[in-house]
Amino acid sequence: MTMGRFGDYGGQYVPETLMHALGELEAAFQAARGDAGFRIELDELLRRYVGRPTPLTEARRLSERFDRRILLKREDLAHTGAHKINNTLGQALLCRRMGKRRLIAETGAGQHGVAAATAAALFGLDCDVFMGSVDVERQALNVYRMELLGARVHPVTSGSGTLKDATNAALREWVATVEHTHYAIGSVVGPHPFPLMVREFQSVIGREVLAQCQEILGAAPQAAIACVGGGSNAAGLMAPLAPEDVLLFGVEAAGGGLGGLEHAATLSRGRPGVLHGAYSYLLQDDEGQVREAYSISAGLDYPGVGPEHAFWHDSGRVTYLTATDAEALAALHLLSRLEGIIPALESAHAVARLDEVVQATAPGDAIVVVVSGRGDKDLDAIRRREGMA
Template sequence: MTAPQQPNSYRTGPDDRGHFGIYGGRFVAETLMPLILDLEKAYAEAKADPSFRREMDAHLKNYVGRPSPLYFAERLTQHFGGAKIYFKREDLNHTGAHKVNNVLGQIMLAKRMGKPRVIAETGAGMHGVATATLCAKFGLKCVVFMGATDVARQQPNVLRMRALGAEVRPVEAGARTLKDAMNEALRDWVTNVADTFYCIGTVAGPHPYPMMVRDFQCVIGDETRVQMQEAEGRLPDSLIACIGGGSNAMGLFHPFLDDRSVDIYGVEAAGHGLKKKHAASVAGGRPGVLHGNRTYLLMDDDGQIEEAHSISAGLDYPGIGPEHAWLADLGRVKFLSATDKEALAAFQLCSRLEGIIPALEPCHALAKLGELAPKKPKDHLIVVNLSGRGDKDLESVAYHLGGRL
């Protein structure tokens, strides 16, 4: 394959039909098509309305608790003996992850569009919790679809959602994880078209979701630019984030895509290993069409989607956001992967050296510091997106470590 031609800017996508190169698009049933066209229009109007931005900024500050700190991880830096490591502390947001940045925007939009009922899919439960939270705050009815496997392995989040007044519907289809939850959410949306807003949790799905979710998450990278300027007087040299669908990664990466001096690394979940069951769709998949967009997917030779596997429920999805697929082909974002075991080791290391218990999702990014940081000079600045906190994973980690937590 010849190297693809590089664009003048990586930040102008998607085109007006929702394409990032060959990726993205609007592969949905006709019933949903008028709804996503309405959403596209409503989002464009909200984006152009300064009062929408003002209200969102106020909620981000007073409700979410932004800006989240950019924290110098001193002991981890010493441990690796190379690059200077910073954490973008999305784990400190209200609800404990980056998910709330996007959900706030979408729920404000749902309210603006007059939709009284909100549905969401969730894997680890963080997006479900964020959606349940904002629906409580804005007085909307909330139904969260969650694979039955995930309901079992993420009990604390199920209880949080219920406490917040949301209905959690366990999905028994397929492998009972995130992919199946998304199918069921789409089936609900196609049934309840008049009153329901579908709040998608990542930079995937039909246009305009990948663009809209990215825009709402860009607060992560925008803040990081300013904070790194304050801390070091310059841009970071490397960014690293885990990628399932890829919303935390896109939020951090996108504002830096045109800064060619910044190396960008996305880390997929290699599960039991790339030759076994995993969730690394760029490393182990190929372009296909699912859930409204064309992107890298794990599938067999007959185009049947394969079940993903990751220890982290939030990364346990056989696809990736279409803009990531495009950036992967262009080589602007370098794709790495970390296994379940590597993520577990990073979980322990980060907890003990920094006093921060990370979610298993960002542990995949942390796990790659051992390869990247030691080789870099001491003035090399790495930012890791610490996208969520690990309380929800304690039981699961203890189980996998055989009780030796």
């Protein structure tokens, strides 16, 4: 009877009040999936509004440095500056299809909040975004962007004031307003059907990568790598690539180092449990209380991870690595100087573990790196940190 499992992981661990809405969402999603009109409308939006397909850029100087053929999947060039828009447009279309007039969202770095506010503006939906008070402060510019787009931003002060707490607040709001509100979760987390649905909307990344590699290389790449917080850009890359003969790598945030508690390395250091509606790995103490995650990157600062990643982790299909704050920062500098691309701090984690992918491949092999977002939003935080160093 249990729904939406990836191996043992996933499921629907939510208060009874939400079960009807999850059933309704599942039905709307399955119907939309089979509806050519829906697919055409979404494809049109992705093309003419988001600017897809995003380029697959040959990183020539980076390639020279690592003696591999490195290709950057440029989600940083998508409208709003990150991959998050792929998902919010899909969910906004579903929201309209279900006859709901309001969209709510949680956000960490603010990228998903901005993408949700953007989709809401485009479709004339009301929009409320829940954001941890700590994140409101460290991502002030994104708060202003959401407000410009017509969304109301609600700072969440409970708990650690970060993404986990914003997600709790959004779930509580959804329970109270479920009849006319759709909760557009921003990652491949939460109860079924969210992990499956968000992965499907993000899979445009992996499908384009395969087509573009076919065009450029005449074949699939030997390896691909993406950062993992909740794991939506990684799942969107990996789901279409998983059946192919491609080495897959995910990179979690090791924050101040895995030796301490200041990290967000859920798969590397967590244990299975239930958070935000799904059974997956999570950072927790011996009592089953969820730990605060930490990363310099607000978008990776989450103590859970998508259940499909938990499944890929256990099955060994994807290798999950980690990068520290310092390594991510160094990678951000590297990509900026060698390629003229300033990546988001999240994406810089993927760039930082190219060394490991190099170890697993041979000279001349092609490696795809997802640049999930652009770094503009992080410049203040980086400048402050490096000014202090």
